[in-house]
Amino acid sequence: MQKPLRILHFSDIHIASDVRQMRWHKWFSKRALGALNLAAGRAKYFSDTEKKLDALLRFKELNSIDITINTGDYTALGLKEELQRAKELVAPFMIPPHNYVTVPGNHDIYVHRDKSHSLFVDYFASVLQSDLPEYCSDGYWPLVRLVGDHTAVIALNSARANLTPWRSDGKIPPKELEAFLKILKDKRVDGRFIFVVLHYAPRLANGHNDKKLHSLRNVEAFLHACQSIESGAILCGHIHHAYRVHAEGIKSEIFCAGSATMERREGGWVYELTGKQLKAYPLKWDGENYSLASN
Ligand SMILES: [Fe+2]
Numbered sequence: 001m002q003k004p005l006r007i008l009h010f011s012d013i014h015i016a017s018d019v020r021q022m023r024w025h026k027w028f029s030k031r032a033l034g035a036l037n038l039a040a041g042r043a044k045y046f047s048d049t050e051k052k053l054d055a056l057l058r059f060k061e062l063n064s065i066d067i068t069i070n071t072g073d074y075t076a077l078g079l080k081e082e083l084q085r086a087k088e089l090v091a092p093f094m095i096p097p098h099n100y101v102t103v104p105g106n107h108d109i110y111v112h113r114d115k116s117h118s119l120f121v122d123y124f125a126s127v128l129q130s131d132l133p134e135y136c137s138d139g140y141w142p143l144v145r146l147v148g149d150h151t152a153v154i155a156l157n158s159a160r161a162n163l164t165p166w167r168s169d170g171k172i173p174p175k176e177l178e179a180f181l182k183i184l185k186d187k188r189v190d191g192r193f194i195f196v197v198l199h200y201a202p203r204l205a206n207g208h209n210d211k212k213l214h215s216l217r218n219v220e221a222f223l224h225a226c227q228s229i230e231s232g233a234i235l236c237g238h239i240h241h242a243y244r245v246h247a248e249g250i251k252s253e254i255f256c257a258g259s260a261t262m263e264r265r266e267g268g269w270v271y272e273l274t275g276k277q278l279k280a281y282p283l284k285w286d287g288e289n290y291s292l293a294s295n
């Protein structure tokens with residue numbers, strides 16, 4: 001009997017710098033407000049991140065995981081120190097690089113798109129190689145991995161910098177969406193089971209759209225593009241609760257990984273794909289270890 005393909009999906013680990021040690025020149029504009037906000041309440045929910053990532057790595061090694069997918073928000077503020085630390089902590093998941101697929105979250109490109117975006121790319125370049133590079137509209141995305149003969153992973157970059165602190169919305173650039181549509185029709189991809197990977201959640205757990213200032217702005221265009229996928233799943237993060245939900249008219253179910261490290265919200269998914277049959281198991285955290293909850 002054919003061995004199922006096993007995929008680990010985790011997200012939103014939010015590695016934070018110690019804001020008390022940040023140099024004064026970083027304390028301005030959105031970053032300052034974000035840092036203050038973080039210092040005020042958020043950081044304490046992510047205090048055991050390293051312990052939880054160690055446990056997740058043990059889980060990965062004990063559970064014959066073939067592919068690991070991370071849907072972004074590695075950091076709190078997109079700072080160089082945070083990206084560097086995040087890369088160090090997830091590096092063991094990236095072996096071999098071809099079996100690790102990722103996208104940045106909005107927190108990873110927090111302030112200035114060009115500079116911060118290239119910072120993310122600097123740290124994660126080793127896992128940003130596409131099997132169909134001719135479709136990359138901005139150098140890296142859409143990123144395609146062809147897995148065996150029957151599965152493909154297509155990652156879209158939906159994160160962008162927002163210059164005002166009350167906005168954390170994103171958008172898939174129109175050129176990237178056009179390229180995505182072409183990829184879905186490509187003979188090398190068409191007919192495979194397709195995992196679509198992005199940071200923003202196309203639907204909340206209750207099936208509704210996210211609040212405008214926290215959402216994917218062109219979510220309907222994205223879902224329209226996904227309508228042609230016969231067999232697939234849409235994998236996201238951004239919302240710090242793990243859940244699965246259907247969107248009307250879309251055959252691919254949506255899976256949000258939540259946060260692997262946020263206190264009392266720890267979660268993620270393992271997918272088992274046999275042919276075109278997908279089974280999904282939520283991850284459970286018991287304070288020391290991750291394990292599989294029953295389906
Ligand atoms: Fe997040």
Ligand SMILES: [Fe+2]
Pocket residue numbers: 073105106107199237238239
């Ligand atoms: Fe996010």
